[in-house]
Amino acid sequence: MLEELARIAPEADLESLAPAGDLRDELDIDSMDHLNLMIALHRRLGVEIPERDYPRLLSLDAAVAYLRTRGA
Amino acid sequence: MADIVMPSLGADMESGRLAQWLIKPGDRIARGDVIAVVETQKGAIEIEAFEAGTVAGLAIGEGEEVPVGAVIARLEAPGEEAAGAEPAAAEPASAASPAPVEPAGPPLREPAAAPAPRPDGARRRVSPAARTLAARLGLDLAGLGPGSGPGGAVVSGDVRRAAEAVRAAGPPAAPPQGARAAGLDLEEMRKAIAAAMARSKREIPHYYLVQVVDLQAASDWLAARNAERSPEARLLIAVLLLKASALALREHGAFNGTWEDGAFRPGAGIHIGNAVAIRGGGLVAPAIHDVDRLDLETLMAKLRDLVTRARRGGLRSSELSDPTVTVSSLGERGVDRLLGVIYPPQVALLGFGRVGERVLARDGVAVVRQSVELSLAADHRVSDGHSGGLFLRRIADLLQEPDRLLA
Incomplete structure (x- = not known):
């Protein structure tokens, strides 16, 4: 997940990312970046993330928890 | 015979620096083929051919900066090359065009005539890939000697070797601001x-x-x-x-x-x-x-x-x-x-x-x-x-x- 985030926001300091913060605000991610992240996670982890679940992936913590429940 | 000119990539563009040729005399190209990379204020832009034909000659060399509209290469229309004639003489070169067109022949990598003197701080010859890599690694190109590419151009391998030498010598340099968006100034x-x-x-x-x-x-x-x-x-x-x-x-x-x-x-x-x-x-x-x-x-x-x-x-x-x-x-x-x-x-x-x-x-x-x-x-x-x-x-x-x- 961190690697894919680094690909989208190469200048970001992911070490200091607030785990519960809204990724879109923390990393200044727009709609296209977000879609690219979903595509990357889908390809890499084989997890199908329906669009209606997007709100459950808003922070790093939430996203990791969600991906675990989906068997990633 | 058709001219390929330095295109205008927006109302604000006055000139462009030809970073890399992707064609050489004799190449057949189709409309839309990427023929060169030009460095502009918007980054490295891929230049496409407007028409099909055979490349008769390159009018400028890599690293040269010319105004918008200046001839950068000449193209023979499909079928035209069958005549095998010398390319038509270049029109009187405008002040804009720094080098005369070269007749079809071996690839022209360096301009035949000495290029116009460049202002201080003119960039050295560096391939776009090398420039991007250097920006990513936070490496200052000014500190590099002649590269191993054609005509001493700095290529990716030179950047990688230099970066390794720097790393071996001491703590890594902080990446410059420009590294935030690779390849863009x-x-x-x-x-x-x-x-x-x-x-x-x-x-x-x-x-x-x-x-x-x-x-x-x-x-x-x-x-x-x-x-x-x-x-x-x-x-x-x-x-x-x-x-x-x-x-x-x-x-x-x-x-x-x-x-x-x-x-x-x-x-x-x-x-x-x-x-x-x-x-x-x-x-x-x-x-x-x-x-x-x-x-x-x-x-x-x-x-x-x-x-x-x-x-x-x-x-x-x-x-x-x-x-x-x-x-x-x-x-x-x-x-x-x-x-x-x-x-x-x-x-x-x-x-x-x-x-x-x-x-x-x-x-x-x-x-x-x-x-x-x-x-x-x-x-x-x-x-x-x-x-x-x-x-x-x-x-x-x-x-x-x-x-x-x-x-």
Whole structure:
């Protein structure tokens, strides 16, 4: 997940990312970046993330928890 | 025999530096082939051929900077080379063209004549890949000796070796600011934006209109469509907004075109420049061509590709040279409303603010609906507020029936 985030926001300091913060605000991610992240996670982890679940992936913590429940 | 000239990649461009030739004399090229990489304030841009033919000669060498319009290469039309004649003599070289055209022959890598003296601080010969790599590694190219590429050009391998030597010698240098967006010089891009926007505000009498557009129907349609699809096949609402804008522009031609030499020139197609924010600061608005004729899936694929290349480098000349209108779309984050500054010589800019829930009145009742504030900044020399209002109304109407955007 961190690697894919680094690909989208190469200048970001992911070490200091607030785990519960809204990724879109923390990393200044727009709609296209977000879609690219979903595509990357889908390809890499084989997890199908329906669009209606997007709100459950808003922070790093939430996203990791969600991906675990989906068997990633 | 046809000339290939340094293209204009926007009203603000005066000259370009040829970073790399991708063709050599004798090569057959097709229309649209990428023939060279030119460094501009918008980063390294891939130059495409306007016509097919055989390369007769290269008029300038790598590393040379020439004004827009200067001949950079010569092309024989298909069949013409069969004559086997010497290439026609170059027209009297304008002051703009620093080197005479070279007859067909061995690849010309260095200009035959000594290039014009360069100003201090002229860049050395560095391949674009090496420049990108150096920026990523935070390596200062000025400290490097001659490279191992043709004519002493610095290539990727030189950068990698130098970076390893630096790492072995001590603590790594902090990456410079410019490394934030690999391959892009954000300071140069800022200068280009400053020149274009100052000209716009100086010359274009803007007027502004704003319309709230109900997007509930479009959002529902999109959610239903995307629910069955994997992320790769999903659409963003930005694509619906673009398509609706393009279809409305077909009927409202006064907003699609350019103001040149004191007169309005209608656009030859609906080529929409898409404002793309560059991480770290900066903006570029490359075009998608004939948006009104693309289906939504194709448009989505093109938009995704365009945003990626705008941010990582690799835009093409045709994308920067001929947008007929600009759309700036904030997506699901950001402010409610954006009022644009028209990109000259265009005559209009559409701004879609944040798409989100708002309270709207419907049949005497306050309801919460997905919606957007759509703005138009337009050139009063070409159109008036009344026609602008009809144009925005048309976009809003199209978005109420998303099925109409499939056509």
